[in-house]
Amino acid sequence: MSEDVFDELLKEVVEALRRMRRMQEELEYYFTSSGFYANLYEDRMKSIAGEAEEPLVEIRDLGDEVVILVDISGVKQETLDVRVGDDKVEVYGLIDERKYEEAFTGWHLHVRKKEFHGSYQLPFMIDPESVKVEKKGSLLVIRARKKTAPS
Amino acid sequence: MLGGYREELGGFTYHLYGDYSGIEYLVLGLPDVGLVGAITGLHLIRELKMKDVVGIDSYTSMPPVVVIHNSEPMYPMRIYRQGNLGVLLTDVPVAPPAIPGLATSLVRFAKMTGVKMLISVTGMGTPKRIEAEKPGMYALAVGREAEIDAGRIGASKVDNGILVGPYALILKEAARTGVNNLVLMVESFVDLPDPEAAAVAVEAVSKITGVQVDTKKLVEEAEKLKLRLKELMRETKNVMAKMGKSYEYRPPLIYT
Numbered sequence: 079m080s081e082d083v084f085d086e087l088l089k090e091v092v093e094a095l096r097r098m099r100r101m102q103e104e105l106e107y108y109f110t111s112s113g114f115y116a117n118l119y120e121d122r123m124k125s126i127a128g129e130a131e132e133p134l135v136e137i138r139d140l141g142d143e144v145v146i147l148v149d150i151s152g153v154k155q156e157t158l159d160v161r162v163g164d165d166k167v168e169v170y171g172l173i174d175e176r177k178y179e180e181a182f183t184g185w186h187l188h189v190r191k192k193e194f195h196g197s198y199q200l201p202f203m204i205d206p207e208s209v210k211v212e213k214k215g216s217l218l219v220i221r222a223r224k225k226t227a228p229s
Numbered sequence: 230m231l232g233g234y235r236e237e238l239g240g241f242t243y244h245l246y247g248d249y250s251g252i253e254y255l256v257l258g259l260p261d262v263g264l265v266g267a268i269t270g271l272h273l274i275r276e277l278k279m280k281d282v283v284g285i286d287s288y289t290s291m292p293p294v295v296v297i298h299n300s301e302p303m304y305p306m307r308i309y310r311q312g313n314l315g316v317l318l319t320d321v322p323v324a325p326p327a328i329p330g331l332a333t334s335l336v337r338f339a340k341m342t343g344v345k346m347l348i349s350v351t352g353m354g355t356p357k358r359i360e361a362e363k364p365g366m367y368a369l370a371v372g373r374e375a376e377i378d379a380g381r382i383g384a385s386k387v388d389n390g391i392l393v394g395p396y397a398l399i400l401k402e403a404a405r406t407g408v409n410n411l412v413l414m415v416e417s418f419v420d421l422p423d424p425e426a427a428a429v430a431v432e433a434v435s436k437i438t439g440v441q442v443d444t445k446k447l448v449e450e451a452e453k454l455k456l457r458l459k460e461l462m463r464e465t466k467n468v469m470a471k472m473g474k475s476y477e478y479r480p481p482l483i484y485t
Contacts, residue, residue, distance in 0.1 A: 121463070134455075134462055136420045138356050147359065149421050151455040181456040216452040217421070219359060 130195035131173060137198065141224075144204060148218040152177045153194045155213070160220065162209045167220060169196045230281065231295075231302050238341075239334035240287055244304060247282025252315035253345040254438045255308070257335070259395050260322045260465040262474070263352030263417030264458055268427035268447070270309075270318045270350070273434065276442050279309035279316060285334075290327035296320045314440050315344070322465050323395055325472040332398035339408050346375055346409040348437065349396040350430045352417030354478070364416035364426045366433060371400055372409030379411055382433045387414065389484070391476045394469070411437070420466050422458040424451040 134149040146167055150158065153171040161168040171194040208223035233246025258270020273279065284304025294305040306319040323331055339347050353367060368384035369392065370376040379386075392400070396412055403410035413433055417426035428444040435442045447454070 121467070122460070134421050134459055136418055140356055145356070145359065147418065147421060149455055149459070151452045151459070177452065177456065181453045214359070216455060217359075 129191065130193040131191040133169065133194060133196040135196055135198060137200070139202075144200065144202070144222050144224060146198065146220040146222075148196060148220065149216065150194075150213075150218050151216040152181070158218070160211050160218070162204070162206050162220070162222065164203050164206065164225070165200045167198045167200065169218065170194065231284065231304065233284070236338075236341075238337045240290055240330035241334040242286050242288075243334070243338055244284040244286065245282075246284065247280060247310065249282045249308065249310060249315070249342060251313060252308075252310055252342065253313040254434075255315040255317060255339060255344045255347050256434055257317045257347060257349045257396070257399065259317070259319060259349075259351075260461055260468070261351045261394060261396070262354050262419050262469070262477075263415075263421065263423035263426055264462055264465060265352035265415050265417050265423055265426045265430055266350035267318070267461065268422060268424050268454065268458070269430040269434065270316045272427060272431055272444070272447055273314070273316050273442060274309045274318060276446070277311045277314070277440065279311040279314070281307040282310045282315075283308035283338075285317075285319075287327065287330070290324070290330055292321055294321055312440065314434075314438050322461070322468040324468065328395045328398060328472065332395050333402050335399060336402040336406055336408055336410075339403075340406055344408070346372070346378070346411060346437075347399065347403060348434060349399060349410065349412040350427075350434070351394075351396055351412065351414055352419070352423060352426055353414040354419035355416045358416055358418055358423075358426075361416060364423075364429050366416070366429050367414040369400070369412040369414070370410070371404040372407070375409040375411040378437045382436045384413065384433065389481055391479070391481055393474050393476050394472050420462065422455045422462050424448065424454050 136147040138145040148169050150171065152174055154174045157172040159170040173192055173194055203225040204222040205225045210221045212219050230246050231244070233244040236243040236245060256270055256273060258266040260267045281303065285306035285308070286304045291305055296303045296305055305321050306317070309316045309318065336347070358364060366384045367387045368379035368382070369387050370379045392412065400410050400412060413430050415426040415429045417423040424447045428447045431442050431444050431447065
């Protein structure tokens with residue numbers, strides 16, 4: 079067998095291995111993206127089945143202080159009730175139907191809730207007496223100092 | 230609209246059903262931090278009454294979706310156009326496995342159709358956002374024209390940092406293929422839709438393209454917008470976690 083034939087054979091084997099690798103990548107790709115959408119479906123179904131509208135929230139750890147931002151869009155502002163514990167923050171309110179009617183049409187109008195409720199477990203203790211709550215547009219800003227361990 | 234001439238690019242199908250020629254600036258409004266890009270794109274489309282001219286789809290990389298708007302079926306991802314300005318908008322966040330294909334296909338589309346510059350719009354999460362009257366803006370550019378525009382709009386330079394997600398791959402592909410790409414990063418909330426940050430990006434796009442766009446509605450209708458975008462924000466948060474977005478919140482290894 080000449081060297082040329084051997085080289086050709088080697089090229090074919092390398093190419094076959096490449097094709098197999100590509101197929102494997104495509105399969106991995108398909109299964110990982112399917113899993114991704116399955117998770118989204120579960121989350122959405124839980125959210126629709128829940129009794130209250132859960133707000134979007136962003137918690138920022140600023141060292142000595144923690145800032146909790148709660149999106150209160152679509153809530154009757156006068157019904158807002160904020161409860162702060164040692165390591166927990168809860169926000170209640172009633173949905174403002176008028177605001178939902180302005181924002182949505184069709185099917186989406188029928189899945190909205192009557193109440194608004196968010197409950198957040200903090201990864202550290204806070205000093206409830208230091209809590210300050212203010213409203214900035216449709217955002218509720220809750221600030222609290224972290225509790226320091228007694229020395 | 231559905232249909233049109235089909236062009237296969239990087240595993241994505243571009244359905245060319247409208248007049249897409251002559252787009253000089255293509256604003257990429259992909260859902261990301263604070264949905265700044267998506268809100269910017271949405272506002273430009275609504276204010277300028279832009280028309281969709283290209284539908285983007287993939288039977289393997291995107292969920293099997295048809296979007297219905299005013300009783301008309303549409304592709305999940307679309308390019309809108311008005312004059313020399315184009316906007317990319319998507320109704321479904323791009324799943325991490327689909328990002329490489331989408332990034333390469335978008336840059337190839339830009340090259341193929343003669344787009345002068347891709348403008349990627351994203352948020353930059355900062356703890357100071359709540360205190361800021363007007364969020365700051367940073368720019369990252371590849372290509373001479375993009376560099377000139379970054380200076381012209383008064384955006385600060387990004388000294389150090391890590392960019393994660395589709396815009397990172399688009400930037401690398403643009404550099405590789407010689408397409409101008411300007412990444413606009415506006416200080417924003419991370420997990421909350423941020424129309425005020427989007428207003429800053431819209432003003433910048435306005436300065437670059439010369440197309441006047443009013444941003445008043447973005448602030449006036451912020452609450453309504455946030456209500457509509459709440460679920461997209463949740464989906465995007467999920468996507469960001471899976472694509473390693475947390476790398477953006479640590480310093481890069483190299484320093485001087």
